[in-house]
Amino acid sequence: MPQSRHLAAALIALPLFSAAAAAAAEPAPAARAYHNPLSVRLASGEPAQNCADPAVLRDPRARRPTWYLYCTSDPVSKREREKDASGKDGGWNFRMIPIYRSTDLVHWDFVADAFSDRPAGLAAPTSGLWAPEPEYLNGRYYLYFTVTDVVDEHSPEKGCGSDSAIGVATSESPAGPWRASTTPVVMPRRAKAGCAFHWTFDPKVIETDGGRKYLYYGSYGGGIFVTRLSDDGLRAIGAATLVGAPGRYEGAEVKFHDGWWYLFASATDCCNGPLTGYAVYAGRARGPEGPFLDRLGNDMAQGRAGGTPVLAQNGNRWIGVGHNTVFTDAGGQWWTIYHGIDAAEPFFSAKDKLTRRLALLDRIDWVGGWPVAGGGRAPTDQAMAAPVVVDGARVKPHPLAVAAAPRARELWRDDFRGSALDRRWAWLRPRAKGEWSLGGQGLLLATQDADLYVDRNTASVLQAALPAGDYRVEAEIVLDAPDDCCATAVQAGFVVMRDDDNYVKLVEMAREGLRQVEFGKELAPVEQYYPRYGNTVVGTPGRRTWLRLDVHRGRGRERGVERYTAYSSQDGRTWVGGGTWLHSLGPGARLGLVAMGGAGRQARFLRVAVSALSP
Numbered sequence: 001m002p003q004s005r006h007l008a009a010a011l012i013a014l015p016l017f018s019a020a021a022a023a024a025a026e027p028a029p030a031a032r033a034y035h036n037p038l039s040v041r042l043a044s045g046e047p048a049q050n051c052a053d054p055a056v057l058r059d060p061r062a063r064r065p066t067w068y069l070y071c072t073s074d075p076v077s078k079r080e081r082e083k084d085a086s087g088k089d090g091g092w093n094f095r096m097i098p099i100y101r102s103t104d105l106v107h108w109d110f111v112a113d114a115f116s117d118r119p120a121g122l123a124a125p126t127s128g129l130w131a132p133e134p135e136y137l138n139g140r141y142y143l144y145f146t147v148t149d150v151v152d153e154h155s156p157e158k159g160c161g162s163d164s165a166i167g168v169a170t171s172e173s174p175a176g177p178w179r180a181s182t183t184p185v186v187m188p189r190r191a192k193a194g195c196a197f198h199w200t201f202d203p204k205v206i207e208t209d210g211g212r213k214y215l216y217y218g219s220y221g222g223g224i225f226v227t228r229l230s231d232d233g234l235r236a237i238g239a240a241t242l243v244g245a246p247g248r249y250e251g252a253e254v255k256f257h258d259g260w261w262y263l264f265a266s267a268t269d270c271c272n273g274p275l276t277g278y279a280v281y282a283g284r285a286r287g288p289e290g291p292f293l294d295r296l297g298n299d300m301a302q303g304r305a306g307g308t309p310v311l312a313q314n315g316n317r318w319i320g321v322g323h324n325t326v327f328t329d330a331g332g333q334w335w336t337i338y339h340g341i342d343a344a345e346p347f348f349s350a351k352d353k354l355t356r357r358l359a360l361l362d363r364i365d366w367v368g369g370w371p372v373a374g375g376g377r378a379p380t381d382q383a384m385a386a387p388v389v390v391d392g393a394r395v396k397p398h399p400l401a402v403a404a405a406p407r408a409r410e411l412w413r414d415d416f417r418g419s420a421l422d423r424r425w426a427w428l429r430p431r432a433k434g435e436w437s438l439g440g441q442g443l444l445l446a447t448q449d450a451d452l453y454v455d456r457n458t459a460s461v462l463q464a465a466l467p468a469g470d471y472r473v474e475a476e477i478v479l480d481a482p483d484d485c486c487a488t489a490v491q492a493g494f495v496v497m498r499d500d501d502n503y504v505k506l507v508e509m510a511r512e513g514l515r516q517v518e519f520g521k522e523l524a525p526v527e528q529y530y531p532r533y534g535n536t537v538v539g540t541p542g543r544r545t546w547l548r549l550d551v552h553r554g555r556g557r558e559r560g561v562e563r564y565t566a567y568s569s570q571d572g573r574t575w576v577g578g579g580t581w582l583h584s585l586g587p588g589a590r591l592g593l594v595a596m597g598g599a600g601r602q603a604r605f606l607r608v609a610v611s612a613l614s615p
Contacts, residue, residue: 032386034106036318036379037358038337040069041100042077042110048098049348050074051359052270053202053251053323054337057134057141059174065330065389068174069100069108069337069359070132070143075348092352097132097145099175105329105361105387111175114143119180122167124149129167131202131251131323134174137213137233141171143178144185144203144215155188160195163188166203166217168234185229186217186236198222202323204252205229206261206288214288216243216263219250223301224265226289243290245305247514248537249281251323257334257366260284263292263300264310264336264371266322267537271355274346275521275534276320279579280338281307282371295370296574298540303483304515306540310371311338311362311378312579313536315563318360318379319343326364326371331388333395334364334371340379343582350529361387367400376400406550406613408472413609416443421462428461428592435460443605445595447481447490452594454522454532457500461592466496470613473591475547476572477508478604485510485601491518492595492603493547496564498585501532504564506549507594508541510601515541519566521581539568539576544606546572550613560584 040048051071059066075092082090097114118127130146147167155163166186169178189198199221207213213229215236224244227236244252249265256262262284270278283292283300291299298306313319324338339357348354362374363384374380388395414422416438435446443462450458466473479492493507501524509518520535546569554561562585566578591610595603 032104033383034361034386035383036360036362036381037340037342038106038108038361040108040359046077046079048076048100048110049078050076050357051098051100052339052357053131054339054359055132055134055325056327056337057136057174058327060136064103065391067102067105067327068111068134069102070114070134071098071100071359072131073097073129074357075354078348092349092354094128096129097143101175104389105335108359114145114169114176114178115180119167119169119182121151121182122154122180122184123147124151124161126161133203133205135205135207135233136174137205137207138231141174142205142233143169143171144205145169146201146203147184148201150184150188154184156190157195160197162195163197164200166200166215166236181234183235185215185234186227189222191222199250202251204254205233206254206256208256208288214254216252216254218244218252220247222246224249224252241289242301243292245301245303245514247512248305248516249300249307253324253326254288255326258369260286260369261288261292262371263290264324264326265300265307266324267307268535270320270322271353271357272320272531272534273341273350273355274319274343275531276341276346276355277313277519277521277534277536277579277581278320278322279309279313279536280311280322280324282310283307284369294540296540296570296576303513304540304542308370309577311336311373312577313581314377314379315565315580315582316379316381317343318381319346320355320357321360321379329387329389330391331393331395333388334366335361335387336364336373337361338379350527353529363387365400372400404615406470406472406615408611408613410609410611411467411471413607415607416605424464425462426464428463429459431460441604442607443593445492445593445603445605447492447595447598447601447603449599450596452495452497452500452503452505452522452596454501459594459596461495461497461594463497463590463592464610466589466591467610467612468587470550470552472551472611472613473549474607474609474611475593475605476544476607477547478544478606479508479510479541480602480604481510483515484513486598487512488598490596490598490601492605493593494549494608495592495594496549496551496585496589497592498589502583502585503592504549504581504583504585505594506538506547506566508545508547509597511597517541517545517547517566517568517578519578519581521564521583523583536579536581538566538578540570541568542570545570546575548575552613560586
């Protein structure tokens with residue numbers, strides 16, 4: 001996706017590998033290890049600084065197991081700059097889909113750029129070439145890619161810069177040279193009149209055992225679709241089927257395993273520097289056209305979008321992990337390569353909004369029919385056993401690192417059934433009379449045309465003190481809004497805040513037909529050109545939604561930093577974990593209840609509880 005944009009301990013309760021299964025595995029070859037990020041090097045030996053939207057192809061013609069890695073068009077070195085006609089600095093050099101080669105899946109060496117320039121007759125002069133998808137079909141190599149702006153010849157509206165399409169090139173080698181077709185595989189698709197187009201991004205191609213080919217494409221603008229692909233692999237045919245909800249998913253990756261087709265897709269902003277909350281979710285279906293349902297039966301294509309978490313930031317150095325590729329090593333073990341952001345060096349250039357996205361690798365194990373990355377620890381930041389590169393060799397599965405859940409001792413709860421608010425509550429920017437009430441339905445708050453977002457700090461917040469030490473906040477809420485709501489991001493839930501510009505937020509949100517649980521972070525002040533707000537998402541909201549936030553205060557060298565991990569539930573019993581934000585809100589942070597983002601709706605808080613946590 002473009003430069004403009006420890007799973008939690010039990011994302012869903014997962015069984016450990018059985019002792020019998022571990023004992024039955026064949027002995028591992030000599031131990032080798034790797035540590036994220038992967039070693040990706042340019043011809044000069046200099047490390048490549050970007051490998052966004054990575055895709056991997058094992059070369060079927062190579063005698064020795066050999067893999068190729070393809071990355072989105074991006075600057076890859078801070079020292080590579082273009083020159084204008086007079087020799088002056090012309091800005092960043094965007095390589096046109098750099099390609100790297102490896103024989104161990106850990107060390108990658110630069111081979112070539114797929115293109116020296118944008119393919120003539122297909123891509124406009126300023127078009128991006130994103131999200132490469134390499135495939136070996138019909139005895140030759142195909143490279144599918146996003147063209148963010150096609151030439152006017154292929155556009156239903158001339159002069160537009162957003163008429164994206166899917167392109168393809170072919171070659172006799174995975175390293176090229178590539179010959180691009182001048183006709184898109186998928187043409188630009190209108191969203192409405194004028195230069196408003198659906199996002200025809202992120203191609204993914206599969207071929208079934210019966211020889212049928214399918215193409216997945218799409219992104220937030222319009223959703224992810226699947227359609228048949230012609231036998232020659234050069235054009236989409238037939239009707240398209242929605243498999244990923246608009247506004248929720250992009251970066252489709254589809255794999256077949258043990259009788260199921262699995263759709264991996266990424267959510268939220270890929271490219272928001274240190275506040276990137278990108279994450280990967282999965283669903284499965286019996287057929288390649290879906291519907292893809294998550295572990296709890298929620299459809300990834302619906303407004304209340306499903307998705308079982310696979311990769312989410314866990315509080316280590318890696319944030320914004322996503323847009324993954326999934327493949328097997330020479331021994332048949334599954335792996336995923338994805339891009340992630342080092343929180344200590346998040347930008348290639350903050351001024352130019354170029355987020356630095358590195359290639360990360362983690363093992364995939366299938367537990368109870370669902371993918372688990374890095375033994376439950378992904379994104380990993382420690383030495384891990386490396387892939388197998390000898391055909392037929394096998395390794396033992398490493399056990400899942402499912403930590404024991406912390407013990408919670410309830411300190412207080414409020415179901416708001418009294419005639420007046422408990423004395424623990426106080427308003428920040430009090431509500432007008434008639435905008436809230438108490439009673440048998442709990443605390444009713446009318447949603448406000450107000451917000452807590454960067455410099456718009458107008459929302460009323462009902463606040464209460466929080467305990468010292470580690471703690472948990474839970475809320476049971478109902479956001480009364482139709483499924484096709486809303487033009488603005490109407491939301492209800494809670495914040496933990498030091499002030500209006502420093503908080504974490506966990507809310508159910510409704511916007512333009514999409515319903516999800518958003519987990520956000522805002523901070524100020526920030527460095528010049530840095531963002532102030534970022535978000536990730538948690539589980540699927542129900543007609544009634546339970547929200548949970550576990551807060552662990554830093555100790556020792558981490559003193560002054562808190563770890564905030566979010567969960568949500570549709571029934572109050574089965575919890576789905578989201579990512580983790582680190583923040584420094586301090587001991588004076590307060591809990592706040594909010595209902596904001598747009599007027600005319602209503603939120604009901606049926607219960608709020610605060611508990612102390614202990615190991």
